[in-house]
Every structure is written in structure tokens, then in C-alpha cells.
Amino acid sequence: MKRKVTLKQIAKELDVSIGTVSKALRNSKEISEDTREKIQAFAKLYNYKPNNIALSLKNRKTKTIGIIIPEIVHHFFSKVIMGIEKVANKRGYNVIVGLSNESFDKEVINMEMLANGSIDGFILSISKETLLQQDYHHFKETIAQGMPIVMFDRVVNEVNCDKVIVDDFQGSKNAVKKLIANGCRHIAIITTKDYVSVGRLRTQGYLEALEEHKFEPESGLILKIVEELDAEDHLEELEREIEYLFKDNPELDGIFAVNELYALTAMKVARRLNKNIPEDLQVIGFTDGVLSKHATPGLTTVSQHALQIGEKAAELLIDKLEGETEEESYQTVVLETELIERESTK
Amino acid sequence: MKRKVTLKQIAKELDVSIGTVSKALRNSKEISEDTREKIQAFAKLYNYKPNNIALSLKNRKTKTIGIIIPEIVHHFFSKVIMGIEKVANKRGYNVIVGLSNESFDKEVINMEMLANGSIDGFILSISKETLLQQDYHHFKETIAQGMPIVMFDRVVNEVNCDKVIVDDFQGSKNAVKKLIANGCRHIAIITTKDYVSVGRLRTQGYLEALEEHKFEPESGLILKIVEELDAEDHLEELEREIEYLFKDNPELDGIFAVNELYALTAMKVARRLNKNIPEDLQVIGFTDGVLSKHATPGLTTVSQHALQIGEKAAELLIDKLEGETEEESYQTVVLETELIERESTK
DNA sequence: TTTCAACACGAAAACGTTTGCGCAACCCCT
DNA sequence: AGGGGTTGCGCAAACGTTTTCGTGTTGAAA
Structure with a gap:
């Protein structure tokens, strides 16, 4: 040897x-x-x-990007990673991944572990627990120590850094407007609790679309799912809640769901209740993942362009890392969403 | 600052x-x-x-594991990563991810980039192009330089290292036997070309099951899909091939597909041809991902326990890294598969 | 008063690089 | 022959640690 x-x-x-x-x-x-x-x-x-390590020590840079995400078994996040890896690789960087599992503590520990020289900067999406506790000191301290952070998707105003997001509000609004244009008159939304920023924004988009068309928002049509644990493990509960939604609102003819799983589950429940899609009920989801594409009927969905999010985030970070200027100016890049029409709408 | x-x-x-x-x-x-x-x-x-870098330099170990996989936007691979990350984290290691995109060159480059001090060992699954070219020198050289490798899923006999695989052969055999037990008499397999080791093994399992029941294997019932590019981008072609399969074999009443996508597409084509599942046609897939779970009807599938694969691979690697002994003994861990029955079988 | 151990700390090497600087040796010109 | 400019290379510092070894000071025992 x-x-x-x-x-x-x-x-x-x-x-x-x-x-x-x-x-x-x-x-x-x-x-x-x-x-x-x-x-x-x-x-x-x-x-x-x-030897890379020796070079890193000498140059005081590792040519490595740290990614912290809530979970990796997830079409959106893995696609973002793919985008990051793509431009990182092209520009001579490696990518090191830490998972927070939606936990505040794991997020902090992971960041501390990486912040001590292992990486040059972070790209991350905030865990639900962190959003709930609203404790962002670890982000602020990291930035204060001179390590740049780029946030994507789940971002927060309290932290000053570059951000890459999609226009959740406009995307949702357009989706709901599409349902209205397609003849829906009683449109429900299946969303998350408000502390998840994207959930809140999507709900606002829904409300705004209704308002523009002089529809009266009904609280009975807004279903906020508690996401204490992984939704995948609580499918029956989710189904039950959606079933109540249908039973309580027999006139329901449109559903906007803030993610794929909610949308698919809604379609499943609807089918069980002998509602035809899209004749009796039209459904639109958010996030263009494999599920939407291969569902039957195919799910009309708001695509987030996860790949571009990752690419843009990586570009922002590396530009900052390699830029000479020490100027502290942060930008928030907003990517447009796109409505991908499939068979779940007319 | x-x-x-x-x-x-x-x-x-x-x-x-x-x-x-x-x-x-x-x-x-x-x-x-x-x-x-x-x-x-x-x-x-x-x-x-x-400072981690300084420590790494001094100790000549980085406490970091390099993962090289063909793609990350994939339920199986991301779940394996999750398993790796879980035990890596528990044992004080970080995880750095490189994507080969099924390309030989990218696999080599990624490995070279990481092998120069950045990591202590590799966990990887071989790219299709590498399997096709049968050029494994980069693995052998890495091992010769004293850097341990653990391979999972797509492994190869030519390289001497620890391996973690599932019993593809037995899993497939059981699946096909299940179809037979359920009354299927004309069972087709939708598989990949033989150079993908798992595809070959799964085909063998299919044949063995037929033989055990004295069924005559028919070449017309074996559909080998060429996977030059990402299957997702060639869905129509896939559908066409499957459609021919049905047309050529009107008596077809069972399908075993070596992955989720093939199985789902088969179901989709079947539905188009007015075949009822599972009454007229029963379908079993391989890999228990989100698609199988949320398909309609739910897809009966052979689960690979991706999480355990990742965990086991990480344990093997870290044990080797921290073991005092320089002994060169490699093991191949075979995890059992599990048949998860859903609505696509009787 | 001398001797010696215990104590508390500093110096330096080592991990593997890169790079500014110094210094010989040589050549050329006057 | 002496001065000055090139050429080719070695030395050493620096990045941030850890750790071995050496050493000066103290206090106590003889």
C-alpha cells in the first residue's frame, strides 16, 4: 500500500x-x-x-460549501442540492451536506461543526422548529464571524443575508385564479400553520385571488394542517381531516394545496367519495415533484424550479466568496413560478 | 466582524x-x-x-466521509444518504457528497478531488457508464493508496472492498412467485440492460421463479429497456415499448418491473388499454419509494430498506477507519428485501 | 547550604503547502 | 580584475493545532 x-x-x-x-x-x-x-x-x-487540507490551511479557504437542509428524502430539496452541486463543481467547489431533520438543535450543532474551518460559506433552508422558536442567533453569529450565508425557500427577514426564493404569493394567487377561471366557485386551501413562511405566503396568495374576484373567504375552506411530525407518518390523520373538509363543504369544487402530498391525498379522498377529477373537483398543488408528474390523474402544479434555486444560491455564495469587495450588500433573488397544467384541472 | x-x-x-x-x-x-x-x-x-482544518492536517484524518452517487434526486439514493448521515453524525463524522450523474468521467474527477486529503473514506454506488465500460481502476487505486471504500447497491466483483447490497435475486424471485401464487400465468418482466448488475440479478430472480414453477420463459415477455439517458426524459418511448409488450402478449396477466418508474408506467399504459388492476393485471415493482406508496392503485413493491443500507455502509466504513488492525478482510453484507403488498396485486 | 523532586510553563517539531527573500555562482562588460 | 546583473536554488515563515521535551523556579529534605 x-x-x-x-x-x-x-x-x-x-x-x-x-x-x-x-x-x-x-x-x-x-x-x-x-x-x-x-x-x-x-x-x-x-x-x-x-494535499487539499494543507492547502486549505495555508489559503484559509476550503473551497467547500456547507448545505444545511431540513430533510434530504424530498424531491424539492434534493433537486436544490443538485443545482448547487452543479455550479459548485463547475467553479471548483465541493459540497458538504448536513441535515437538520427539522430540529433546531441539530441545525445549530451541524452549523457549529462546519463553521470551524471546514467550509467557506453556507447555503441553507431553515428548519421548522427554528421557524417556530424564532431563534436565529446561530445564523447571525455565523455571519458576524465573516462566514457568508445564502438562504433559500424558507427564509426569514430577521437575518441579513442573500436569499433565493420563489414568488410563493404570486404563484399561489395565479393558481387560485386559474381555478376560478376554470369555473370553480367554492375553493378550499390545504395549507400549513402560519409559522412556516412559505405556507403563510401561499395562504395569502389564495386569499388575495379570492378577493380580487369578490369571493368571500370562508374559514371553513381553509384547512391548516399541523405538522408536528413527518406528514408521511400521519397519512390517515391527514386523510380524515380532508374528508371532513369535503363533508362539511358539499359544494366544494376546487382545491389548492400547498404541497404535493396534500394535493395527492385530497385527490385520493375525493376518489373515495366518488368525485370525478377534474369534472367535479379540480386540484392544484405546489412543487413540481415526481408525485405530481406520475399521479393519476396528473396533478396540475405550481413549479418552483428547484434546480434554478440551487444554481442561483450557489452562484450568489461563490460570487460573495470570491469577490474582493468587503461591501455588505445583500440581495434577495425572487424566481418566478410556473403553472404546469396536467389532468387535475380542466 | x-x-x-x-x-x-x-x-x-x-x-x-x-x-x-x-x-x-x-x-x-x-x-x-x-x-x-x-x-x-x-x-x-x-x-x-x-480549527478543524488544522486538526485534520495534524491528525491526518478529516472525520469526513465522501459519498459518490449517480444521482441525488432519487428516493433510493437520498434515503441511503440519510442513513449514512445519521450514523456518521452520531459517530462524529461529516458527509461530503459528489454526484457522478451516471458519468464515468465525473465519477473519476469527483473521487480524485476528494481523495487528496479531503476525506477519510468513500461510500459509493457505481455509475452506469462505469459499469458499462467496466473500468474500475479509480476504485482500485484509491484503495491501494490506503483509502477504504464501501460500495452499495451497484457493486462489482472486480473490486475488493466492503459492500452492502440487498438480495436482488431472492427479492425478485419472491415477487414473481407471489404473482404466480396469485394466479398469474403469463408474467412479463420490465428490466434494464444486463450491464447494470442489479438489473441482471433481478432478471435472474424472475427466471428462477418461473423455472421453479415449470413455466417456460418466453423472450417476448422480457422487456429490456435501454437507458442511454435519464428515463424521465424518455417517458413516451418507454410507454410505447410497454404498449407493444401488451399488444404482443394479449394474455399478459402479471408484470414484474425492476423499478418504480417502469411499474408505474406499465400501470398507466394498462389503464389506457382498459385493463383493470389488479383484476386483469397484477403489477409488482422494486424499490419502495414515494411513487409506489402514493400511486393509484398503490403499487405492491419489493422494499430495499435504503435507510438500513446507508446505516450499514457507514458503520462498515467508520469501523474500518477506526479499527486498529490493518488486516485486509472485506465483507459483503446482504440485507433482506421485503415485499410490501398494496393494491396492485390481489 | 547543597541537592533533588515537583511544578509550571516555554520552545520546537510536526502535519503539507506556498512564497518572499537571501545568497551563492556564473557571465558579461569595462 | 573588479563590479554588476542574471540565474538557480535553499531557507524560513506562515496557516492552527497538539505534544514531547527541556528548563527555570520553587520548596523541602539532607
């Missing part, structure tokens, strides 16, 4: 100094062509590659 | 040597209680945390 070769070993073998080897390999013209070629040949033979 | 504080700064501030500070913080009894307390108080005040 031949361990990785270092400058020192090459130097000893060729009877020159370490510095000479380094310069020769970096094609410094301080070194004669003779020795340069000799050293380069030797290095190639032994497949020399500089 | 107060940058991170170092030992040197503390030392200067308190007018002691760097070594003293280090020892005091590590509670060495070489240092008097007085100075120890003084230094610890000061360190706490300035929130001193040792």
Missing part, C-alpha cells in the same frame, strides 16, 4: 529542497528547465497531487 | 505561550489551576473552537 506522496518525499528522493519541488510543479521560472522537467516527471510518475 | 479566535491570539492576549493555552483548554494537569481557569474563561468568552 503506497501512501500518497508529498513534496517532502519528492524533495528527498531528488535531493532538492521542498520549495524547489513546489516551484517546479507550479512552473515557476525561478527553476531551471532541467530540474523542472525532472521533478515534474517524477511527480507524474508517483501521481503527486497536492 | 470579529474573525474566529485562535490559540495564538489567546496566548498573546494572556501573555502565555500557545502550547500552554492548548494544554489548558484540554485540561492538562501540567498547567496550574489558576492559569487553566483564566484561559478557559477567556476562551469561553471569545467562543474559541479549534
Whole structure:
């Protein structure tokens, strides 16, 4: 087992100094062509590659981006990672991933673990627990120590940093307007509790669309799901709540759900209640994942362009990392959503 | 903006040597209680945390695991990552992710980038292109340099290392036997080309099950999909091929598909052809992802326990990293699959 | 008063790089 | 032959740690 070769070993073998080897390999013209070629040949033979850790220590930068997300088994988040990885790779960066599992403590611990030299900057989406507790000191301290952060999707006004979001409000509004244009008169929304910023914004979009068309918002048509735990584990409960929604509102003919799962579950319950989609009931979801695409009927949905979110976030971060200027100016990039029409609407 | 504080700064501030500070913080009894307390108080005040990079350089280990996978927007792979991250975190390791995008070159580049000191070991699943070219030199060289590798799911005999796989053969066999037990007499398989090891094994399981029941395998019932590109982008082509399968085999009453997408598409085509599931046609897929769970009808599927795969792989790797013994003994852990029955079978 | 252990701390090496600077050796010109 | 400019290379510092070893001071025992 031949361990990785270092400058020192090459130097000893060729009877020159370490510095000479380094310069020769970096094609410094301080070194004669003779020795340069000799050293380069030797290095190639032994497949020399500089040690990243040593370089990181010397340069005080790791060329690595830290990503902290609430969960990874999730189409949206994994697609964002894919976008980040894509531009990070292109620009010579690696990507290190930490999962918060929607927990405040894990978010803090993960960030502390990475903030001590392992990475140059963060790209993250805030955990639900953090949003609920509204404790953002770990973000602020990280930024204060000179480590840039780019937030995406679940962002928060209290923290001053670059952000990449989609226009949740407008996207939702457009979706609901689409339902209205398609003839729906009794439209419900299935959303989350308000502390999740995106849930709140989407609910506002829904209300605004109704208002614009002089529809009276009814509290009975607004279903806010508590998400104490992973929704996947509480499907029956979700189904029951949606069933009540249908039973309480027999005239219901349109549903806007703030995520795929809610939308799919709504369709499932509707089918059980012998409602035809899209004839009796039209459904629109949010987030264009695999579920929407392969559901039957295909789910009309508001696409968030997760890939672009990741790409943009990575670009913002790397630009900041490599920019000379120390100026503190932060931008919030808002990406437009897109309504992808499938069979769940007319 | 107060940058991170170092030992040197503390030392200067308190007018002691760097070594003293280090020892005091590590509670060495070489240092008097007085100075120890003084230094610890000061360190706490300035929130001193040792620099990971410097530690990595000194200790020659990074406490970081490199993961290379073909894609991340994929229920199976992201769930494996989740499993890896879980035990990695518990044991004090971080996780750095590289994507090969099923490309040989990207796989090589990613590995080279990480192998130069950034990580202590790899957990990976081989890209399709690599499997096709059967060029495994990058794995072998990495191992030869003393960096351990654990492979999962897509593994290969030619490389000597720890492996974690599911019993694809047995899982498939059981699935097909289930179809037979349920009364199917004309069972097709939708699989990949043979160079994908898991595809080949699953096909073998299918054949074995038929043979055990004295069914004559028919080549017309074996549909091998070419996967030059991402299947998601070639859905229509996939649908067409499956449609031919149905048309050519009117008596078809059972389908075993080696992944979720093939199974779902088969169901979709069947529905279009007015076949009822599970009355006229029973379908079983492989990989228990979100699609199977939320499809209509729910897809009976062979679960791979992705989470456990990740956990086991991480345990194997970290055990090897922290084991004193230099012994070269590799194990292949085979996890059992599980048939999850839903509505697509009787 | 001398001797010696215990104590408390500093110096320095090491991990693997890069790079500014110093310094010989050589050549050329006067 | 002496001065000045090039050429080619080595030295050493620096990044932030940890740890071994050395050393000066103290106090007590002889």
C-alpha cells in the first residue's frame, strides 16, 4: 500500500529542497528547465497531487460549501442540492451536506461543526422548529464571524443575508385564479400553520385571488394542517381531516394545496367519495415533484424550479466568496413560478 | 466582524505561550489551576473552537466521509444518504457528497478531488457508464493508496472492498412467485440492460421463479429497456415499448418491473388499454419509494430498506477507519428485501 | 547550604503547502 | 580584475493545532 506522496518525499528522493519541488510543479521560472522537467516527471510518475487540507490551511479557504437542509428524502430539496452541486463543481467547489431533520438543535450543532474551518460559506433552508422558536442567533453569529450565508425557500427577514426564493404569493394567487377561471366557485386551501413562511405566503396568495374576484373567504375552506411530525407518518390523520373538509363543504369544487402530498391525498379522498377529477373537483398543488408528474390523474402544479434555486444560491455564495469587495450588500433573488397544467384541472 | 479566535491570539492576549493555552483548554494537569481557569474563561468568552482544518492536517484524518452517487434526486439514493448521515453524525463524522450523474468521467474527477486529503473514506454506488465500460481502476487505486471504500447497491466483483447490497435475486424471485401464487400465468418482466448488475440479478430472480414453477420463459415477455439517458426524459418511448409488450402478449396477466418508474408506467399504459388492476393485471415493482406508496392503485413493491443500507455502509466504513488492525478482510453484507403488498396485486 | 523532586510553563517539531527573500555562482562588460 | 546583473536554488515563515521535551523556579529534605 503506497501512501500518497508529498513534496517532502519528492524533495528527498531528488535531493532538492521542498520549495524547489513546489516551484517546479507550479512552473515557476525561478527553476531551471532541467530540474523542472525532472521533478515534474517524477511527480507524474508517483501521481503527486497536492494535499487539499494543507492547502486549505495555508489559503484559509476550503473551497467547500456547507448545505444545511431540513430533510434530504424530498424531491424539492434534493433537486436544490443538485443545482448547487452543479455550479459548485463547475467553479471548483465541493459540497458538504448536513441535515437538520427539522430540529433546531441539530441545525445549530451541524452549523457549529462546519463553521470551524471546514467550509467557506453556507447555503441553507431553515428548519421548522427554528421557524417556530424564532431563534436565529446561530445564523447571525455565523455571519458576524465573516462566514457568508445564502438562504433559500424558507427564509426569514430577521437575518441579513442573500436569499433565493420563489414568488410563493404570486404563484399561489395565479393558481387560485386559474381555478376560478376554470369555473370553480367554492375553493378550499390545504395549507400549513402560519409559522412556516412559505405556507403563510401561499395562504395569502389564495386569499388575495379570492378577493380580487369578490369571493368571500370562508374559514371553513381553509384547512391548516399541523405538522408536528413527518406528514408521511400521519397519512390517515391527514386523510380524515380532508374528508371532513369535503363533508362539511358539499359544494366544494376546487382545491389548492400547498404541497404535493396534500394535493395527492385530497385527490385520493375525493376518489373515495366518488368525485370525478377534474369534472367535479379540480386540484392544484405546489412543487413540481415526481408525485405530481406520475399521479393519476396528473396533478396540475405550481413549479418552483428547484434546480434554478440551487444554481442561483450557489452562484450568489461563490460570487460573495470570491469577490474582493468587503461591501455588505445583500440581495434577495425572487424566481418566478410556473403553472404546469396536467389532468387535475380542466 | 470579529474573525474566529485562535490559540495564538489567546496566548498573546494572556501573555502565555500557545502550547500552554492548548494544554489548558484540554485540561492538562501540567498547567496550574489558576492559569487553566483564566484561559478557559477567556476562551469561553471569545467562543474559541479549534480549527478543524488544522486538526485534520495534524491528525491526518478529516472525520469526513465522501459519498459518490449517480444521482441525488432519487428516493433510493437520498434515503441511503440519510442513513449514512445519521450514523456518521452520531459517530462524529461529516458527509461530503459528489454526484457522478451516471458519468464515468465525473465519477473519476469527483473521487480524485476528494481523495487528496479531503476525506477519510468513500461510500459509493457505481455509475452506469462505469459499469458499462467496466473500468474500475479509480476504485482500485484509491484503495491501494490506503483509502477504504464501501460500495452499495451497484457493486462489482472486480473490486475488493466492503459492500452492502440487498438480495436482488431472492427479492425478485419472491415477487414473481407471489404473482404466480396469485394466479398469474403469463408474467412479463420490465428490466434494464444486463450491464447494470442489479438489473441482471433481478432478471435472474424472475427466471428462477418461473423455472421453479415449470413455466417456460418466453423472450417476448422480457422487456429490456435501454437507458442511454435519464428515463424521465424518455417517458413516451418507454410507454410505447410497454404498449407493444401488451399488444404482443394479449394474455399478459402479471408484470414484474425492476423499478418504480417502469411499474408505474406499465400501470398507466394498462389503464389506457382498459385493463383493470389488479383484476386483469397484477403489477409488482422494486424499490419502495414515494411513487409506489402514493400511486393509484398503490403499487405492491419489493422494499430495499435504503435507510438500513446507508446505516450499514457507514458503520462498515467508520469501523474500518477506526479499527486498529490493518488486516485486509472485506465483507459483503446482504440485507433482506421485503415485499410490501398494496393494491396492485390481489 | 547543597541537592533533588515537583511544578509550571516555554520552545520546537510536526502535519503539507506556498512564497518572499537571501545568497551563492556564473557571465558579461569595462 | 573588479563590479554588476542574471540565474538557480535553499531557507524560513506562515496557516492552527497538539505534544514531547527541556528548563527555570520553587520548596523541602539532607
